[in-house]
Amino acid sequence: MTRGSVLHVEDLCMTFGQGGPQEHRVLAGLSLRVDPGESVCVVGPSGAGKTTLLRCLAGLTPPTSGSVRYGDQRLTGPHADIAVVSQDYRGSLLPWMRVWDNVAFPLQGRGVRKAARKATALECLDAVGLADVGDKYPWQLSGGMQQRVAIARGLAYDAPVLLMDEPFGSVDAQSRFDLEDLTLQLRRRLGITVVVVTHDIDESVYLGDRVIVLGGRPTAVLDTLTVPFGTDRDQLTTRADPRFAELRTRVLARIRGERLDQDAEPAHN
Amino acid sequence: MTGRILRQLWLPVLVFVILLVSTAGSTSFYFPPLTTVLHTLWDQLAGGGLLDDLWFSLRNIVLGLALATVVGVAAGLVIGEVRTLRLALGPLLDFARATPTVGFVPVIILTLGIGSGPKVFLIFLGSLWPILLNTVAGVGQINPAVHETSRGYRVPWHLQLRRVVLPGALPQVFAGVRVALSVAVVLMVVSEIYGSPIGLGNFILQSGSSFHVAETWAGTLLIGVLGYGLSVLLLLCEHALLGWYHQRAPRASRPSPALTIEKKSNGVVV
Amino acid sequence: MKVRLLQLGAVAGVLALWGLVAAVGVVSPTALPGPAAVAGALGDLLGSGTYWQAVGDTLDGAVIGLLAAVAVGIPVGLVTGVYAAAEESSRLLVEILRSFPVIALLPVFLLVLGSTPGMKATVVFVACVFPVLLQSQYGARSVTPSVHETVRTYRIPRLLRFRRVILPGAVPSVMTGLRLAATTSVLVAIGVEVLTTLPGIGHMIMESQQAGASDRAYAYILTAGTIGYSITLLAQYAEHRLLRWRPPVRAGEAA
Numbered sequence: 001m002t003r004g005s006v007l008h009v010e011d012l013c014m015t016f017g018q019g020g021p022q023e024h025r026v027l028a029g030l031s032l033r034v035d036p037g038e039s040v041c042v043v044g045p046s047g048a049g050k051t052t053l054l055r056c057l058a059g060l061t062p063p064t065s066g067s068v069r070y071g072d073q074r075l076t077g078p079h080a081d082i083a084v085v086s087q088d089y090r091g092s093l094l095p096w097m098r099v100w101d102n103v104a105f106p107l108q109g110r111g112v113r114k115a116a117r118k119a120t121a122l123e124c125l126d127a128v129g130l131a132d133v134g135d136k137y138p139w140q141l142s143g144g145m146q147q148r149v150a151i152a153r154g155l156a157y158d159a160p161v162l163l164m165d166e167p168f169g170s171v172d173a174q175s176r177f178d179l180e181d182l183t184l185q186l187r188r189r190l191g192i193t194v195v196v197v198t199h200d201i202d203e204s205v206y207l208g209d210r211v212i213v214l215g216g217r218p219t220a221v222l223d224t225l226t227v228p229f230g231t232d233r234d235q236l237t238t239r240a241d242p243r244f245a246e247l248r249t250r251v252l253a254r255i256r257g258e259r260l261d262q263d264a265e266p267a268h269n
Numbered sequence: 270m271t272g273r274i275l276r277q278l279w280l281p282v283l284v285f286v287i288l289l290v291s292t293a294g295s296t297s298f299y300f301p302p303l304t305t306v307l308h309t310l311w312d313q314l315a316g317g318g319l320l321d322d323l324w325f326s327l328r329n330i331v332l333g334l335a336l337a338t339v340v341g342v343a344a345g346l347v348i349g350e351v352r353t354l355r356l357a358l359g360p361l362l363d364f365a366r367a368t369p370t371v372g373f374v375p376v377i378i379l380t381l382g383i384g385s386g387p388k389v390f391l392i393f394l395g396s397l398w399p400i401l402l403n404t405v406a407g408v409g410q411i412n413p414a415v416h417e418t419s420r421g422y423r424v425p426w427h428l429q430l431r432r433v434v435l436p437g438a439l440p441q442v443f444a445g446v447r448v449a450l451s452v453a454v455v456l457m458v459v460s461e462i463y464g465s466p467i468g469l470g471n472f473i474l475q476s477g478s479s480f481h482v483a484e485t486w487a488g489t490l491l492i493g494v495l496g497y498g499l500s501v502l503l504l505l506c507e508h509a510l511l512g513w514y515h516q517r518a519p520r521a522s523r524p525s526p527a528l529t530i531e532k533k534s535n536g537v538v539v
Numbered sequence: 540m541k542v543r544l545l546q547l548g549a550v551a552g553v554l555a556l557w558g559l560v561a562a563v564g565v566v567s568p569t570a571l572p573g574p575a576a577v578a579g580a581l582g583d584l585l586g587s588g589t590y591w592q593a594v595g596d597t598l599d600g601a602v603i604g605l606l607a608a609v610a611v612g613i614p615v616g617l618v619t620g621v622y623a624a625a626e627e628s629s630r631l632l633v634e635i636l637r638s639f640p641v642i643a644l645l646p647v648f649l650l651v652l653g654s655t656p657g658m659k660a661t662v663v664f665v666a667c668v669f670p671v672l673l674q675s676q677y678g679a680r681s682v683t684p685s686v687h688e689t690v691r692t693y694r695i696p697r698l699l700r701f702r703r704v705i706l707p708g709a710v711p712s713v714m715t716g717l718r719l720a721a722t723t724s725v726l727v728a729i730g731v732e733v734l735t736t737l738p739g740i741g742h743m744i745m746e747s748q749q750a751g752a753s754d755r756a757y758a759y760i761l762t763a764g765t766i767g768y769s770i771t772l773l774a775q776y777a778e779h780r781l782l783r784w785r786p787p788v789r790a791g792e793a794a
Contacts (some may be wrong), residue, residue, distance in 0.1 A: 058692055086694040091685025096707040096784040105703065106693035138788040157693060282629045286630065299651045334611070354543050368728040369766030374733055375745040376753060380570040419781040454640040455730065460647065462734050477646030485646050490729070492643040493635075500638045519584040 007057060007118065007161065007195070012066035014052050021129040026052050028218035036160075039187055039194040041204035044214030045255060050197040051087075053167045053214075057195065058084045070161075083154035087166040089147040093138040100125065101133035102155045124152040124248070128182060144175025148182070164196045168203070177235050180206060188231045201255075205247045206238060213254045223254045276375035301483045310487035319472060326461065326469045330453050330499070333392025337449060339404055339468070340451065341397050345404025346434055355405060366402055370395035370456060372461050388457070395456045403445025407438030429504055443507045450503060454496045458539040547675035574753040589743070593760065597732065597739035600656060601724040604663025608720055612668045613713060616675025621705060626676055633673060639664035642730050657733045659739075666727045667720040674716025678709025706748065710781055718774040725767055 014027040026049040034040045044050050055061040056068050059075040059082070068075045071083070086092045093102050103124055104117035112120070124135055128148040138146055147167060154162050164183075168176045170266060180203060187194050198204050204211045213223040225247060229238055240245060290300045313319035348354050348362075353430025374391060387506040411434065419433050469492050476484035554574050560566060561573035567578075584590040602764060619625040641662060653657040656778035690700055732741025739758050 038648075043693075058689060060688065073770045078692045078702075080694060082692075086688065088684065091683050092689045094704065094707075096710075098784075106695070108692060108703070109695040109699055124576050137784045137786075152694075262603060276624070276627045277631045281632045284632060335602055341572055349561030357545040360546055361549055361553060363771055364768045367722060367765060368772050369729045371726060371730040371733055372741065372744050372763045375748045376570065376756050376760070379568060379748050380753070409689045439583065451638065451640065455642050455726075458643045458645075459730050459734060475641065477650055480650070482650065487649065489643050489647055493639045496621065497635055497638045497641050 002266070006036055006071060007193075008052075008067075008068050008069040009033070009057070009262060009265070012053070012056060012068065013064045014049065014056070014061075015064045017062075018064065019110060025218040027063075028220055030214075030219070032212055032221060032224075034161075034195055036193055037191050039055070039184075039196070039207060039209045039214060040207055041208030041210070042195065042197045042212045043201055043204035043251060043255075044056045044219065046199055048214045049219045050199070050214060051165055054163055055199045056085075056238050058082060058163050060084075064124065068195040073101070081159045081162060082127045083157040083159040084163045085147070085154050085162065085167050087169050089143065089150045090138075093146055095138055097138075098136060099130070099141070099149055100136065100147060102138065103156045106157045120156050121152070122221065124155040127150045127155060127186065137216060142175070144179060145173055147175075147179060150188075151179075151182070151203065155190075159192075161195070164194065169200075170200075177201075180212055181235065183207060184231070184233055189240045201248050201251045202239070204246060205251065206233065207237075211251060213251055215255050223251075225250060271535045290355070293300075299482060306486045306490065309483040310490060311485065313487060319488070319491070321471075322467055322469050322472045322488075324383070325467045326457050327495065329392060329468075330390045330457050333389045333456075334396050334446070334449060334453050336389070336393045337386050337396035337400055337453075338446060340393075341400030341445070342404050342435075345401045345442075346408060346430060346438070349408025349438065350430070356407075362398065362402055362405070366398035370452070371459050374456070374460050378460060378464045381400045383466065386461045387467070388468075391460050395452045396507075399448040400442065400445040403448070404438055407441025407445075408434055410441060411437035412513060419490045423460040439513055443503070443511065447500065447503060450499055451496070454492070454499070458492060462514065484505065488492070545584045558611040560732050565637050566717060569748075569751065569753045571727060572757055576754040578762065580752070580754040584755065584758050584762075587719065590762075593738060593740050593743045593759070594766075596627060596656075597725070597741070597763075598735075598746060599730050599765070600659035600731070600737075600739065601663055601679045601728040603660040604728070605724040606658070606666035607664045607722060608671050608718065608724075611664075612671030612716070612720075613742075616672040616713075616716075617679045617701075617705060617709060619672075620676035620709070621677025621701075626680065633669060633676075637669040642727065642734075644697070645731065645734060654735050656737065659728060659735075659737055661729045662731055663724045671713075671718040671722065675711045678716075679705050682708040682714060698706070700738030707784075714778045714781065716773065718778075721768055721770045721774060725763065725770065729763055 009032045012027055012030040014025075016022075016024045016026060022256075030053065032040075042050055042053065050266075055074065056063050056076075059068070062076070066204060070079055073079075085224045094105065097105060097157075100118055100121040103121035104138050106110075107120060125131060125134055128151050130145060130152065133141060133145065138149065140223045141149065151167075162169075168179045171179065183194065183196070184207065186192070196204070196207055198207075210226050211225045211227060212221055213225070214220070215222045227247060228243060229241070289303050291305065292300055294502065295302050310319075314323075348358060348509050373394060377387045377391055381390070381514045401429070415433060415437060419429050424433070460471040461468035465471045470489055473488035473492070476482075476488060558574050561568065561571050594674070619629055630677035644660065644665065648658050648662055669683065679747075686708070688703060690704055695704070728739065729741035729744075730738060733745055736739075736742070740763050744759045744763075746754045747759065
């Protein structure tokens with residue numbers, strides 16, 4: 001599954017409304033890399049430009065300057081090796097397609113025949129624990145189930161890289177635990193590379209091999225932490241591990257510390 | 270702002286210029302030069318009595334529409350509020366709306382005469398149904414929680430109708446009046462062509478059947494201007510009265526969805 | 540079941556009220572004949588060839604004009620709806636043309652095309668094309684940004700995007716346009732017939748009323764109402780079939 005895939009972000013800058021009266025600099029010279037098979041969590045406060053970063057990684061928004069490379073190619077648009085699961089599961093599923101059709105739709109774009117499409121879709125739905133809802137319409141499913149469908153769609157696309165933007169932000173707490181475990185399990189089984197953007201510190205530590213902490217204004221990388229739990233994790237023991245508490249404290253301190261610094265010396269920039 | 274106006278204006282202006290140029294010096298009997306038509310329009314308005322026709326038609330429309338609005342909204346509020354009434358009358362009202370009012374034109378004009386009254390009545394009859402049905406639908410669309418709230422605070426029924434139900438249904442009422450306006454203009458034209466000594470419909474009929482082609486085009490153009498003018502006027506009223514409705518939800522143009530701040534989480538949220 | 544009874548009761552009530560008003564003689568019987576007389580006239584008409592000929596003539600003009608409007612309005616509306624620049628450029632023009640009372644073109648059409656069935660279909664076409672076009676445009680624009688984003692990330696080809704995303708997304712709105720246009724088509728066809736010598740229901744209403752047979756005129760008006768109502772029911776059924784993917788809406792939500 002791993003095809004030597006890797007994402008490189010170099011000196012990424014993003015400015016909205018450039019040259020205008022409301023010029024707003026979001027990202028200032030961000031650099032990071034994602035290794036093949038790795039799970040990387042990007043964590044930071046709301047409004048830090050996490051979503052902007054993910055959109056750049058997905059090739060949806062061209063950066064103002066700097067570059068995003070996939071392997072040795074420069075990304076200029078959405079890539080066939082990258083699947084995206086967005087925060088807005090309700091909006092990203094097409095309401096007029098049955099669940100299996102939603103999962104299979106990207107394959108239709110590749111010219112896969114209907115029978116083969118459906119078989120793949122059902123397989124992927126099975127993998128996310130939704131074996132028997134293929135013939136329903138999205139509105140008939142709960143929020144957590146809809147987000148599973150979106151994940152299944154990413155799997156069906158058979159991309160070695162899965163990008164997730166606040167994927168579990170708007171589902172209930174219980175489904176959230178389940179979806180986190182599902183993500184870990186899929187990654188272990190399929191060996192895919194996962195990048196998750198989140199504002200939830202616990203989630204970032206639980207899901208990531210590495211946690212990249214963003215902060216500041218404009219946003220920069222504050223810290224990168226390596227998480228020592230390996231690929232076998234579970235909600236009870238991992239979260240009870242003293243190192244878990246240590247890591248989340250460090251992430252929180254990095255974000256808080258940066259904020260306190262800013263408060264102490266106001267209006268310098 | 271200017272950019273947007275220009276982007277919307279260039280095509281209508283282009284069409285106008287093309288019409289102006291392509292008909293210039295036209296010798297076709299049916300398609301006189303646009304300049305001639307405009308000139309005729311001006312002459313007729315200034316001294317040809319067209320102004321009287323315009324006034325007659327305008328007055329009938331406004332009277333009929335106003336009457337239909339008062340009756341339609343009042344009846345619509347009651348029907349919308351009373352469930353039994355709404356269920357019982359549903360199919361009948363749908364049938365009434367689906368019946369083309371132009372069918373009544375010969376019946377009404379042949380029995381009640383060619384004066385102003387029967388025309389106002391026809392316009393009223395045609396405009397009533399869209400306004401009434403839209404009011405009923407508007408009342409139905411009010412969030413039940415709003416009703417519960419005002420019931421919970423024991424707001425008296427007349428106050429509730431005036432301050433809660435009517436404003437809540439108003440966007441839909443306006444949609445109904447907009448539909449009714451176009452029906453009203455059609456009925457104005459048909460009833461005047463069918464039988465009337467005066468009015469814009471009569472003007473285009475008379476000039477058409479006596480082969481005064483430029484006058485026919487001019488009258489047709491004026492009816493178009495009247496229809497568009499009235500709809501713009503209505504839109505201005507709507508914006509003045511429904512500011513709260515149009516400002517409430519600007520349509521999402523940014524790609525990021527509305528749900529950016531999430532409250533649900535089982536960890537620390539920064 | 541109880542609702543049906545209520546509705547039947549309401550129909551009976553309205554008929555009774557109509558009969559009472561007609562019998563008391565507040566309105567002259569030429570303006571408003573009683574329901575029994577109208578029912579009798581309708582019964583006679585149903586067995587006559589001229590009646591069905593008139594219905595056929597009206598439907599002919601309405602359907603031909605409507606089909607042409609659909610064939611032009613939907614594709615133009617969808618394409619201009621997808622491209623923001625096209626939508627913005629055409630907005631004002633379409634607005635102006637839409638608010639134009641098409642029946643006012645009748646004298647002009649009479650001059651240019653003459654009093655022919657083709658002229659009737661043309662007037663119907665002009666009246667119906669704008670509601671269809673506008674609603675299609677609106678429908679194409681109603682596809683949400685989230686969906687557009689998804690389509691981009693999964694690199695859906697343009698044609699497939701049109702067929703499986705824009706078109707189904709626009710269907711609810713297009714259906715509204717079709718319903719509006721279908722009702723308009725009958726209205727305009729009858730309007731033209733009332734004002735010209737072209738055969739059809741409108742012409743028969745006029746002829747009956749001029750001959751003093753107002754019960755027959757009312758029978759024809761009822762026929763027109765039935766046609767309009769059938770179109771409404773048919774459209775509701777089609778919408779129901781086509782839009783099964785939508786969650787059921789709260790009762791009472793209809794425009």
